[in-house]
Amino acid sequence: MKTKVRSSVLFLLSFAIIVFLAFAGFKGFVFGWGENQWQFKSFDQTITKGLDLQGxxxxxxxxxxxxxxxxxxxxxxxxxxxxxxxxxxxxxxxxxxxxxxxxxxxxxxxxxxxxxxxxxxxGELKFLDPDKNVILTGKDVKEATTGVEQQTGQPIVSLELTDEGKKKFADATTKLVGQSIAITMDEEQLTNPVVREPIIDGKAQISGSTSIEEAKKLAGVINSGALPxxxxxxxxxxxGAQLGANALPNAMKAAAIGIGIIFLFMIIYYRIPGFLACIALTLYISLVLYTFVSVGATLTLPGIAGFLLTIGMAVDANVLIFERIREELRAGKSAKASIQSGSHNALSSILDSNLTTIIAALILYYLGSGPVKGFALTLLIGVIISMFTAIIITRLFVNLAVNMGILNKPSLFGVKRG
Missing domain, CATH: 3.30.70.3400 (Alpha-Beta Plaits)
Incomplete structure (x- = not known):
């Protein structure tokens, strides 16, 4: 009885978490009231779209x-x-x-x-005084590096000047204490630091960056100076904008129809196990899209094709497991024993098919370019996550269903004995 209750609670909790993750990802929500509102953005707002989707x-x-x-x-x-x-x-x-x-x-x-x-x-890098006179150019900078100010913990850019630049800068900073020196690239101002004291040793620090990433970008521009x-x-x-605007809704409609047909097939053919597989597939789809957001992947039409392909592979893994379980049930084993041995027997086939796809995706990613890379990255992420959901999550739900007493007959797997 305790096992049944514990399994029921765990199943319902897992189901609720998956539904929440899917709803939050696809719809988004706003938490809080008034000025303290916090928005959880949907996938449509957070996933970077390629040119073919937005022009x-x-x-x-x-x-x-x-x-x-x-x-x-x-x-x-x-x-x-x-x-x-x-x-x-x-x-x-x-x-x-x-x-x-x-x-x-x-x-x-x-x-x-x-x-x-x-x-x-x-490209032309310049250091300008308040009167727009050129103090230094990119040729006068030996190296720019990023670091953190020890006392304040703020990100900084450290400059080391050439011998010629050292003399120019020493003369300029002696005259410009308390004034600013603008650093520009192609007449666009990058930063405008204030001179605190004369810099005579050819080594200067630029503060004011809001993050280490911003400091790295500034150092990168200064180091490059001009195109090498x-x-x-x-x-x-x-x-065009119109092509991109039409492409995304059509792609999403096709994806929704395809996923809907897959879910319908799994439920009709495998019954309760098929329904459990659909829950796992919902988690799989959500996890893949959350991964796209976290790694900053750019979604393109080939990427959507790769994503749909991985959904098919995730379904294929579930089909392999369920067919193996059916074989064990037809041999006269109990539901629990059939799930254990069937899952184990299907594992080698799942690993073989997915590993070959991973190798192909890696080759496409490193040797391909543009849309091919997008397809390969989507395929790679999808296959890795599909292995996790098929091998771990689907099996977990099936075992929980058996412990709950709702999946303890062969007929519930679509198997008829004698």
Whole structure:
């Protein structure tokens, strides 16, 4: 009796948690009253959408140099990302393709000409006094690093200047104590620190960053100074707002229909175990989408295709387990013994099929680019989580149902004896 009550409580609690996670993710909610309100945003608001879902511009830049080091490629990528973000573009996705190309996907922006002009600039870093006179340029900075101020715990950027820059800066800071020195890139101001005392040793600290990430970005711009190598626009692709606006609702409608058919099949064919599998699949879908939010994955149409494919694989794992359990029941074993041996026998097949898919996804991710990478990442995340929900969660629910006394007959698994 105690086992039955304990299993019932655990099942209902698990069911309530899964329903809450799904509702919160798909609908969102507001907690609190008045000024103390806190909003839990839905997946639609938090998951970054690719160009094919919301429109925008995709620019492919190619480095015009015979030999390109990995360091130069990464520096160029970082500086191009900072340039685009400086003009107020949110959720920009910047990735390298091959050894010489960098792709910049800019959702929600359609003025491709101004974006290409911004990206193609050679870049000029300047340190300016209050009268806009140039004190230093990027060539005068030897290195910029990030750190934390020991006394205040605030993030800082530490500068080390060249010998020539050291002398220029010493003269300027001696005259500008109490005044600000603006640091600009392509005439856009990055920061405007105040000189507290003369800096004569060529080493300075810039405070005022609100986070270590902001300090790292500032250090990255200062280190790069200008693009380390010349770049040229290889291609520009514009996706209209209307196409993006139509793509997402259609994709979501197709996904809902497909998932609904899968749930219906599982319940009709496997009955109570099928219903339990649907609960586990609901948790699986929620966990995958929460993972997308946490890792900052960009969802694209190929990504949605990969996601739906992993749902099919998650269902396949449940089908393998249930069919093995049916075989054991037909052999005359009890429900509890059939679940244990059937789950164990299906494990090797589930692992084999999922591991081969994981290997394929890893190859696609590291060798592919653009939409292929999005598909591979979605597939990889989905397969890993599907193994967890199929092997652990579905089995847990089935065992709880047996202990509760609602799944102790072969007929409840769709098996008829004699």
């Amino acid at each position: 925008g511009v995709s620019v492919l830049m190619e480095i015009q140099s015979d030999k390109v080091s990995k360091n130069d490629l990464e520096k160029t990528k970082e500086l191009l990302a900072l340039r685009v973000n400086k003009v107020g573009v949110a959720e920009t996705v910047v990735t390298t393709e091959g050894e010489k190309r960098i792709r910049i996907d800019i959702p929600g922006k359609y003025d491709s000409k101004s974006i290409v002009d911004t990206l193609s600039k050679t 190598v010349p770049v040229k626009t290889a291609s520009v692709k514009t996706v």
